[in-house]
Amino acid sequence: MTELFIQRNEDNKQIALVENGKLVEYYEENENTNRREGNIYIGIVRDIIKGMQSAFVDIGTEKNSFIHLKDILPKIDETKEKYDEEIKVSDVIKQNQKILVQVKKDSNEKKGARVSTHINLPSKYLVLMPNTDIITVSHKIENEEEQKRLVELVRNNLSDGNGAIIRTSAEGKEKEIIDDIRHIENKWNEIIQTSINPKLNKAKLLYKSEDIVEKILLDLSAKGIDRIVVNNKQEYKDIEKIIKNNIEHQNVKVEIINRPDMLETYDINKQIEKSQNRKVWLKCGGFITIDKTEALTAIDVNTGKFTGSKDLQETIFKVNKEATIEIAKQLRLRDCGGIIIIDYIDMQKEEDKQSIENLLKEELKKDRTKTQVEGFTKLDLMEMTRKHICSHKE
Numbered sequence: 257m258t259e260l261f262i263q264r265n266e267d268n269k270q271i272a273l274v275e276n277g278k279l280v281e282y283y284e285e286n287e288n289t290n291r292r293e294g295n296i297y298i299g300i301v302r303d304i305i306k307g308m309q310s311a312f313v314d315i316g317t318e319k320n321s322f323i324h325l326k327d328i329l330p331k332i333d334e335t336k337e338k339y340d341e342e343i344k345v346s347d348v349i350k351q352n353q354k355i356l357v358q359v360k361k362d363s364n365e366k367k368g369a370r371v372s373t374h375i376n377l378p379s380k381y382l383v384l385m386p387n388t389d390i391i392t393v394s395h396k397i398e399n400e401e402e403q404k405r406l407v408e409l410v411r412n413n414l415s416d417g418n419g420a421i422i423r424t425s426a427e428g429k430e431k432e433i434i435d436d437i438r439h440i441e442n443k444w445n446e447i448i449q450t451s452i453n454p455k456l457n458k459a460k461l462l463y464k465s466e467d468i469v470e471k472i473l474l475d476l477s478a479k480g481i482d483r484i485v486v487n488n489k490q491e492y493k494d495i496e497k498i499i500k501n502n503i504e505h506q507n508v509k510v511e512i513i514n515r516p517d518m519l520e521t522y523d524i525n526k527q528i529e530k531s532q533n534r535k536v537w538l539k540c541g542g543f544i545t546i547d548k549t550e551a552l553t554a555i556d557v558n559t560g561k562f563t564g565s566k567d568l569q570e571t572i573f574k575v576n577k578e579a580t581i582e583i584a585k586q587l588r589l590r591d592c593g594g595i596i597i598i599d600y601i602d603m604q605k606e607e608d609k610q611s612i613e614n615l616l617k618e619e620l621k622k623d624r625t626k627t628q629v630e631g632f633t634k635l636d637l638m639e640m641t642r643k644h645i646c647s648h649k650e
């Protein structure tokens with residue numbers, strides 16, 4: 257059973273996604289939260305930084321945003337970010353030029369937002385990628401025949417000059433996908449028409465990305481949510497409006513409980529507190545530690561209290577296996593993004609390493625966002641990346 261709890265108190269909103277009584281995702285917003293990731297702006301190029309092949313772009317926020325040359329040049333391959341090093345940023349864009357950009361990484365106290373001209377416009381069954389001919393399928397759709405069918409269907413219905421990422425929810429669909437393509441392309445055309453308006457001579461927001469609740473409902477439309485519980489009348493009205501426009505959520509039960517401590521009532525607060533601990537204990541007696549830095553997230557696996565059997569390698573493998581399952585859960589629960597390095601307990605057997613890597617990939621399929629497991633490095637560190645679902649606070 258999948259339940260969504262939304263607790264709103266004065267200037268604070270807590271969002272908890274629960275599966276069979278277990279907290280799997282948690283987000284918090286307050287009056288100072290200003291998430292811009294996914295927003296599309298018409299920006300103005302302010303400064304060209306030739307030495308860094310970059311520029312500062314005014315998008316109407318306090319700090320100018322930052323764009324690199326690779327995020328201006330046309331994208332040829334979704335999996336690669338290489339470009340001709342002979343090209344200079346000053347040859348591609350000019351100072352005071354208008355430029356259509358999307359926020360890829362939010363600003364923080366030290367830096368402005370990172371933006372790109374490579375637009376991703378999400379919809380129910382696909383993510384539109386204008387100005388490319390790339391069509392890819394979610395790696396969670398494993399059937400090769402279905403992959404081919406979906407690629408062909410989308411290619412035959414997309415307008416020239418548009419690419420797409422086909423989402424997991426598209427599996428088994430046809431007419432719904434065609435309707436979705438028309439819907440998202442119309443939205444993109446509206447954005448383009450506004451951006452080319454000659455009277456528009458200053459930075460402006462053209463498209464605001466979905467908020468957390470909308471994104472959850474969009475992503476889970478295929479799997480479904482059984483119940484939504486809120487403690488605020490306005491939140492209740494907002495949810496009803498979203499559901500009304502989404503036929504796949506028509507049967508979702510929405511309840512309102514007028515209690516400021518609703519999450520306490522459903523025993524979710526304890527799970528939230530645990531999710532913020534650096535150390536996470538495993539059932540076997542081992543534990544993992546999770547440390548977030550600006551550059552990456554480091555996860556360390558330890559045997560802890562677990563002594564296991566007489567076979568040391570068997571003991572190590574059991575801890576690493578249990579840790580892998582827990583790590584996949586914690587990455588989703590904490591919404592860890594970017595580079596993630598996992599320091600497993602050293603394994604001697606190559607087949608054990610391969611088993612752990614395969615298990616990690618399998619467990620990550622439960623995640624709603626994009627993950628990429630690169631495998632063990634020469635130092636026996638597991639290297640992977642994960643795209644966080646919601647941007648961090650500014």
